[in-house]
Amino acid sequence: MTTETPVAWIAADWGTSHLRVWLMDAEDRVIRRLTSDRGMGGLAPDAFESALLDLVGDTLGEGVTDVLICGMAGARQGWAEVPYAKVPCPAPTAAMKILTADPRLSVRILPGxxxxxxxxxxRGEETQIGGFLALEPGFDGVLCLPGTHCKWAHVSASEIVSFRTFMTGEVFALLTKHSVLRHSTGGDDWDAAAFDAAVSDALxxxxxxxxxxxxxxxxxxxxxTGAGVSRARLSGLLIGAELAAARPYWLGQPVVILGEDALARNYLAALTAQGAEARSVAAEDITLAGLKAARTGKDKT
Amino acid sequence: MTTETPVAWIAADWGTSHLRVWLMDAEDRVIRRLTSDRGMGGLAPDAFESALLDLVGDTLGEGVTDVLICGMAGARQGWAEVPYAKVPCPAPTAAMKILTADPRLSVRILPGxxxxxxxxxxRGEETQIGGFLALEPGFDGVLCLPGTHCKWAHVSASEIVSFRTFMTGEVFALLTKHSVLRHSTGGDDWDAAAFDAAVSDALxxxxxxxxxxxxxxxxxxxxxTGAGVSRARLSGLLIGAELAAARPYWLGQPVVILGEDALARNYLAALTAQGAEARSVAAEDITLAGLKAARTGKDKT
Structure with missing residues (x-):
């Protein structure tokens, strides 16, 4: 498999469960997106290079191709442990060089x-934050990154000042899949009013x-009570509990939610109902924007 | 397999994951205890009778043997759904007769x-409460029944007045086995000081x-931080959160914890540290005491 346009560099988001790759041309445009389910969680350290080559090997040219990676590939159980940057600090640009057996690769991993x-x-969200700040350089306020482990980050003067992680998404998944509540919350039905009421109750x-x-x-x-009500209410209780604990972050601050999927919309609805000054932005390519920004700033390496 | 002493009746605690049986003589003494892992969770309704017979069939005499069951066998997904008794009420004694194919059995299931x-x-805990009240008939106060779903029950004038269920044990099990915390909380190490501090923090x-x-x-x-500290701290955060929410139950009330295992001791330590008037009692045969008490009171059937 070859592409017409030569691959100038490769951007990669290597999380616990997935590897997402963007093949980039010399003008920082996306040639192609590739994904694999060979996330960090299922790989031994010496299996990362071959997992990467399985996905992109056919696209490599004659010379050396830069690969810039963010996410869990840099964790202790990942490809190689990349020491964390410590807040307060800007979104990291100084990536760690990883030795590879294949001479066509020049791999660097960004720190968390x-x-x-x-x-x-x-690990990974800092690059999303960097991507957002590349798009809105003057932003001063709070970013909310919903997901398995929802992150709240206070951003000011182009630095990440502080952040907090909430295990809300993971607890929701465990309860709906593995607990006694799986009998009451199955399926995809969703009762928005039950969600709103539960957020309010929890707060x-x-x-x-x-x-x-x-x-x-x-x-x-x-x-x-039907599963659609119970499922929405469970989500509302958890997100409401999160919002109660995260109040020092969102109260009186401009809040931007990274994402526009159903979960992000629920966070937006919950925050708006509490009178917070919140909006959401599409997150689809925000990690790529962060990787591009980090590559541009790589002179600090 | 036969026993020397004839089996007069059979007491059974049929939970989600286990079936525990006591073979009783005519003077309400235990002849033998039997257990099976054929809990309600793995049985279709028509499989309960054979599961019971597999365990006790060889011990049945010529005539009809009474079997009195408490627990999840009476749930909607159990052997047959036994409608709940509604609080406030005494521990139930009116059990529902279940039809069996084997004429040697006369099976009744107590309601939850x-x-x-x-x-x-x-479903099941009401029989433990009945057992405790048979042993301490004049008790007025609060019972705490630690477990997968910890129950707090306010008991007064021989009635269960109100109760609340906390999913503390199930959440602890899910987090330590299936969440990202499994990496931090594995093994059996336990740091008692970390538990105490976490209870206090959560409260x-x-x-x-x-x-x-x-x-x-x-x-x-x-x-x-080691797994013994993290594991104890996780338990303390959860039990502390439970105690905070259960404060209306234990504050200013005599509290008896049913159980003397490690979990029960942790609840006792946490309550005592909060100045609660708490003690614990051995729970090993308290379910049997409840089944005996229910059988004695069965004239209400």
Whole structure:
């Protein structure tokens, strides 16, 4: 498999469960996108190079091709551990060079961010933040990055000042797939009013999560409450609990949610209902924007 | 397999994951205990009778043997759905007769309890409560039944007045087995001081659970915090969050914890540290005591 346009460099987002790659031309335009399910979670350190070559080997030219990677490939269990940059700091541009057996590759991995107090870490989201700041350089406020581990980051004067991680998405997935609530919350039905009410309940009475959860089950058994209501209510209870704890981040600050999928829309609805000054932006290529920005700033390497 | 002493009746605790059986003589003494892993969760309704016969069939005499069952066998997905008794009420004694193909069996299943507001249910714990009240008939106060779904029950004038279920145990199991925290909380090490501190933290700052959870992971990555500390701290954060929400139950009330295992001891330590008037009782045969009490009171059937 070859492409007409020569590949000038390769951008990669290597997460726990997926590898996403952009083949770039010399003018920083995307030639092609490739994805693989060979995420960091399933790879031993010595399997990363071949996983990358399986995906992009056929597209490499004669010379050396730069590959710039962000995400969990730089974790302790990844390809090679890249030490965290410490906040407060700008989105990292100084990537660590990784030795490869194939001479056609010149691989570098960007660091994640760490925070000393309270202890927190990210790997990958810092590049999304960098991408957002490349698009809106003067932004001063708070970014919310919904997902398995939702991140809230305070950004000011082009630096990431502080951040917090909430395990909201992972807890939702565990409860709907593996807990007794799987009987009450299956399927894809969604009751928006139940979500709104649950967010409000959780915000007005924080700290009741562990009993509110079982109420969902009992409500289904006793009152025949449907899965669409229970599922939306579960999400609302969790996101409401997150918003209660994240209030120091969003209260009185301009908030931008990175993403426009269903989850991002739910965060936007919840924040807006609380009177927060929130908007969302499309996140599809924001990681690529961050990788491009990091490559441009790579002179610090 | 036969026993010397004839089996007068059979007591059974049929939960989601296990079936526990006591073969009883005519003087309500235990002849033998039997257990099976054929819990309600893995059985279709028509498989319960044969599962029971596989365990006790050889011990049945010529005549009809009464079998009194409590627990999830009476759930909607169980052997047959037994409608809940509604609180406030005494521990149920009116069991529902189940038709069997084998004429040697006379099977009855005790109902669980339901509460209308907030919606809540139990199946099995009501029999433990009945067992405790048979042993301490004049008790007025609060019972705490730690487990996968921890129950708090307010008992007064021999009735269960109200109760609440917390999914604490199930959430702990999901997080330690299936979440990103499994990397930080594995093994059996336990740091009691970390547990105490986390309970106190969760009680003084309720509602921060979803971010406190990820702090455990970050603390392990950044500061090398060991699994014994992280595991105890996770348990303390969850039990502390439960105690914060259950405060209306335990504050100013005599509290008895049913159980003396490690989990029950942790609840006792946490409650005592909060100045609660708490003690624990051995729970090993308390379900049997409840089944015996229900059988004695069966004239209401």
């Amino acid at each position: 961010l760490s925070q000393a107090q309270p202890p927190d870490v990210m 007005s009475k924080p700290g009741r999560l562990l009993s509110d959860l079982f109420t969902l089950r009992a409500d289904g058994l006793l009152n025949g | 309890l339901s509460q209308a507001q907030p919606p809540d249910v139990m 003084s700052k309720p509602g921060r659970l979803l971010s406190d959870l990820f702090t455990l992971r970050a603390d392990g990555l950044l500061n090398g």
